[in-house]
Amino acid sequence: MAIELEPEYYLDNFRQLTDFVTVRYSDLLDLDEARFLSDFAVLSRDAQKLYVRMLTRKGDVFRRSKLQYAEITDIDEAARELARMDFIDTNPSLSLDTILKLFSKPEITAAVGDESLNRLRRDELEQSLLADATRIPELIACVASLDELFLLCRAQVFDTLKLLFFGNLRQDMTEFVLKDLGLYTFAEYSLDDESRFFHHRDQVNAHLHYYGVLDQFTDDDLQDASRLTELIAQLPVAPQEDRVLRRRVERVKLKFARQLERLGDLDLALAWYRECQTPPSRERQSRILIQQSEIEAGLALCETILETPRNEEELVFAQSFGARTARKHKHPWRKIKAYKPPEYSLVLPNQGQRVEMAVQNYFNESVATDSAGDNTCYYVENTLINSVFGLSIWEMMFASVPGAFFNPFQIMPSDFYERDFVECRKPLYEQWQTRVSSSDELSRCVLQNYERYYGQLNPLVFWGNIEPELLKTACHLIPITDWQHLFQRIFTDIKHNRSGLPDLILFHPDGLNPEFDSPLVTDRSYQLVEVKGPGDKLQKNQLRWMTYFAEHDIPHSVLNVTWDESP
Template identity: 45%
Template sequence: MKAVDLPPDYYLSNFLSLVNFVADRYTSLLSPGEKTFYDSFQSVDPDAQKLYVRLLSRKGQLFRRSKLSYSEIDSIETAAQILAGAGLLDIDPVVEPAVLVPLFSKAELLALCVERGELKTFRTLGRGALEKALLVQAESVGLRLSGADTVYRINGEEAFTTFKLCYFGNLRQDLTDYVLRDLGLQTYERYSLEQRHLLFQSRAQIERHLQYYRCAEQLDTVIGADADTLVDFHAGLPAKDRADKTLSRRLDRLTLTLARQLERLDALDQADMLYRACERPPARERRARLAAKQGRPAAALAFCRDILAAPRSEEELTFAGAFGYRIARRHGDDWPQPPAYQVPTKTVVLAAGPASVEWAAAEYLAAEGRCFYVENTLFNGVLGLFIWDIVFAPVAGAFFNPFQTAPGDFYEPDFHIARAELLQARFEQLSGPAFTDTVKRNFRHKRGIANPLVAWQYLSEELIDLALTRIPAAHWEKIFRRQLAELRNNRAGLPDLVLFPPDSGYELVEVKGPGDRLQKNQLRWMCFFAEHNIAHRVLAVEWGDCA
């Protein structure tokens, strides 16, 4: 890939793009302080803006002047003075010595000890012990350090956090996404970003998301605490809003993490209480397991029946059938035995070599026809090419900014539900030439653009041509519908290889090396293939001397 030279002030352009986007689309939802932050930043000259963005992208709030060097800024001192006048920066603020000391190197702190005649006492200490020893004399250390160098303290971080949240829809992403685009490392599809389709529609909604992230930041500290602390932590989370599915998903994931930790602490009643508040699998599964563990088989079976009546995932459905059978059998209750499926399996002995077991199997099967190592990429890829415009359709709350590789609800059941009419109309094209035309057109014209289903490096024109020719429309539809019903789980677990015999047809082959066996999601796919008469098998490879 050809190297891309970014302009010296690329980061300022990206920052302006972000804050201008939010100010334009979310003006009515911003607080007075956030509007002041934006107006203040816009009021200063470009050099001051560059310095502010440079400091904002660094760790912490305090910075020493002598440690700053930016060739694209004419005068850091002048820029700092302008920022100070706009309220975006404090110069030599009054702060506690404990906050200042970490800004200085150990050598600089030892130089202070020389001046104080205490080097012999302190020079054998490690960094942490040295800081503690100096802070014992906090007043004199503070006076000395505050005068050792000009210190800048940046303001407005809290306001910018809101801008980032409104722009990205989360606080995991940052301005790095711009750089990836500018360097040509990631190309994004263009999609609608109209106000009515954006994630946030009220200030209260923004506040709930901010509260969620404040809590999430504390999780690593809290997770090791006792049960009561975990329950109190959960009580401090924002309330769910049925209209805000994005926040509900995030709260459910965090709740599941807390509940599982409560289980590990043997706080089973508290864990059950948290699972009860969670709609996301495997909450009901965990409640069934907890009931069985607590000696309540009737309750465990009731949970399994609830799941069977209205499953939220295939994994949950499989669990309920198998677990319910085990509990019922143990306690003399009537329960149908889950069907067992023996997957067609062939064992072959191949010569060990540098290639992976999948590539070795593909080479072995080449004697039976054209064989491709595709794993999950073929059916995912063709689906992504076929419904490309639907993936990026303007659906409320799906897209927050120009740097998304997928809509926000892509891995949720909401994805296919919110686009049901579009998908049904598209599936009606599967039996005609429009299917092939759409896939091939998007393969040519969208190549390189990020799509959550399309792994470009694994797709070739030959593979797509053969697949579209050999795989019946009915099979594509069955597989597509299963994938879309539960993309988080069903985009994975597909067989490693696709084999096209010389004359017609196709076969899907899962490869297993010595000691390896089918995972649960792979077995569910194999059962699905058997149900719909899709040719499949497992090729079990053993290594040997084939000379």
């Protein structure tokens, strides 16, 4: 059944935000922000509703006739109250350009008394009226007289409030609505004073300054190297302890440096890349150095990446690009033999199923011998291993760590995909290692967390694809050493290594059907099987996983399916 929001849901949500900021960050508010909160608190409920309605709409100038809200008893009285308290200006001095955007073309032409203007396109109409500077005051008066105009005031304070609540200016009040509608159930985590992110006003100002620089950016700037350089130079210098701002600033620097590279300003792009630690900074440096014929330096950087990769993509780049470059320029390079996983072929009747489902049915009917007659093959792809991992690290993921959680609407900590995620939770990581030290411990932890947190958002847990019986079977039939290897690889680069896992898992604790002839490993209790239909090939991330499987004796294979089209 659809959930209906209360008529005043938006005001309740806004007050939840302001209450949160007041309790958590009152010591960091400047005089204007503190006065905004105190003034807003004494407004009548109608005035509060009208202000929040305007505040959360696009733009800052509104026509009175367009403000129609059934839940506000007297909009005109609410507007007068807002004007008295300096929340809106009911007699604003506005440019003609701003006013014109508020009215339709027929309204404008009727106001100025020139029906011939109707023949013009909208942009031509505005250009025509703006062209005669001597008539602009008269035109402003004519068009503005069509409706009462309200200019929203003190709206800049909202940016600070949103920053303090969300930790960014990307999220907005729709987060509340999604939760109110029951679309999202967020995990529970502490938002106590010890774990708050902002600690001093300079830090708040630095983040506001960062977003202010982004607001200046336009698509036209992408073609102007000097403008990009100017914007980069305006970015705040992030202190070492503010890991969030450092990541944000680096992402912008990397984006702009990449554009400088495209524009041909390689030296400047290289200089900006060298100021960044985040991938792909070293990859881009290496590419530029090779392009500038600095072969030794470019290959040396690839070697450094191979020794200390910062994520999976960077490692793959260094392996492939380094090898190609060394071969082209006749430089020595380490040889890495490509792994070829065990493969076999299968012909199945084409019954209109997805190929993975057809193979799953085939395995359940033909391959494994299960005395209970239960399914022994499951289509899991990236869902099972990630879900077991995500359930096992739940307490570590949602632990109270400074700067990890800003507000109640996060599906993961802010540093979840960062290299120092584990380092910042070392005691918790050591406790987690104890939890996964045996199959019984892992099973107990995973099943308890499944029941305790069912339905709560976690980027690794796929509630719709897992059930307790499958989790229990997987925890007991996959040896704990295999689980530990799987977990460790995901930990090295959670963002990239959570994908590329095989399609199917086949359990066969009682052995395989002896009539089944394939390269499946017969002395193990399970198999991971990647299914490929006609014309399909292994992706690079899938092959990397299988290479890792081979290194750690994790049973796996590739099954190539062709369809039997005979009648």
